[in-house]
Amino acid sequence: xxxxxxxxxxxxxKTGKRIMLECSQTKGHDRMYxxxxxxxxxxxxxxxxFDVKDINKGEISDGYSVSRQAQAKFSLSLESAIPNQxxxxxxxxxxxxxxxxxxxxxxxxxxxx
Amino acid sequence: xxxxxxxxxxxxxxxxxxxxxxxxxxxxxFDYFLWYKKYPAEGPTFLISISxxxxxxxxxxxxxxxxxxxxxxSLHIVPSQPGxxxxxxxxxxxxxxxxxxxxxxxxxVRA
Numbered sequence: 001x002x003x004x005x006x007x008x009x010x011x012x013x014k015t016g017k018r019i020m021l022e023c024s025q026t027k028g029h030d031r032m033y034x035x036x037x038x039x040x041x042x043x044x045x046x047x048x049x050f051d052v053k054d055i056n057k058g059e060i061s062d063g064y065s066v067s068r069q070a071q072a073k074f075s076l077s078l079e080s081a082i083p084n085q086x087x088x089x090x091x092x093x094x095x096x097x098x099x100x101x102x103x104x105x106x107x108x109x110x111x112x113x
Numbered sequence: 114x115x116x117x118x119x120x121x122x123x124x125x126x127x128x129x130x131x132x133x134x135x136x137x138x139x140x141x142x143f144d145y146f147l148w149y150k151k152y153p154a155e156g157p158t159f160l161i162s163i164s165x166x167x168x169x170x171x172x173x174x175x176x177x178x179x180x181x182x183x184x185x186x187s188l189h190i191v192p193s194q195p196g197x198x199x200x201x202x203x204x205x206x207x208x209x210x211x212x213x214x215x216x217x218x219x220x221x222v223r224a
Contacts, residue, residue, distance in 0.1 A: 050210075
């Protein structure tokens with residue numbers, strides 16, 4: 001089984017809809033991250049969480065919110081989706097003893113019409 | 114403003130030859146650098162890293178070189194194999210556990 005899973009893997013939604021992307025991990029890591037990837041821009045950090053009670057904004061948090069329901073679960077929400085949020089979204093985790101190395105989920109491809 | 118830049122979007126190399134991927138950064142506070150590899154429909158996977166106190170790190174066919182004065186690092190893959198065909202991302206950290214990524218270089222290894 002994969003250590004970091006993301007659901008759904010693909011999603012099509014309409015402008016103005018609220019959607020949630022979910023991430024679960026079995027690695028026992030405290031730190032979790034949400035990134036988006038756009039063509040030609042690499043990965044950009046949306047939000048990160050260093051433990052259940054800690055939530056921090058990343059480079060591009062506008063239009064997004066997150067929830068850390070448990071150590072193993074970190075969800076990303078788009079309150080009112082817009083077309084320029086069409087992207088590939090990745091969740092990642094890191095080990096407190098090796099905090100520089102992050103482990104990524106398989107990604108969620110989101111299309112906002 | 115991107116702090117980590119990979120100026121070559123693609124690289125094509127013959128099987129058995131060396132692949133050299135380049136990465137430049139602008140933030141002098143970066144002290145740890147990583148390379149990730151990504152196959153289609155999968156997430157990036159960690160490949161190799163280097164601390165700013167070193168100028169070279171080697172792991173099998175993969176070697177990363179760091180030139181701090183030039184704010185430049187490179188990844189060498191020798192010999193290149195078909196399974197190395199993927200997108201390679203350079204990433205950097207300034208000890209705050211957040212990674213800044215480059216845009217990626219797509220490597221194609223020709224048989």
